[in-house]
Amino acid sequence: MENDGDGGSRLSSVTLEQHETDLGPGVPPMLSTTPTEVVSLQFIDLLADITIPAHPAPARQFVVVLRGVIEAEDTSGQTRRLGPGDTAFAADIKGGHITRIVQPPARLLFAVLPDDAPDPA
Template sequence: MIEPNILHYTRIETVPGGGSKFADDSTSLTVRPVAVGTAPMATGELPSAQAVFVRSGEFDSTPHPAPARQWVVMIRGTIEVTTTAGEKRVFAPGDLLLVSDTEGLGHSTLALGSPPFEALFLPAPDHA
């Protein structure tokens, strides 16, 4: 069930020893007018500096740390991410992931289904 004033997301983080793991997190949303003539909407900030659109026909990878702490907003395609702890999660359009395992062995990514994979990468500050 979707909670109207909470946005849930998954975070990948570095663990001692250089591995990675998933963590469930959330941020609060505030209901407010967004534009004249529209109903109030639940809004929240995802701190970021610059959005990057990514489209790839192949997205399979070997284990790697994230190039930067960043939000990944899934737009098209489905991926399976595996942490060094062996845990796997599947992310599809509409899912939100905070990738923060910028050191150590990182995680691996496997594309599921038909390409292309499309996502927005949004750099995230340390406090996000």
């Protein structure tokens, strides 16, 4: 979710590049992204099948769905469903998006980036 330049929000896809990381002898390598500095982590539990009206993201942040299913809608009406393991990047701090809890309870992890950090590519 990013600002669309007109005060709204727009859904977009972000690909985080991964590289093979060696864990040691006899252990298969893992795929890892480059570490990213965050200023805070927050877990949110949304317990009911609700719709959160249009709101801007409070900060540029990764949103990781740990449980449940949510749906995000940008100002153009485009929607995207996210389930367990899915990650989104919310950067529409001047725009706004609608969030629906499609399959409660939902548990989300928010990882806020520093103000001067670049947006992920």
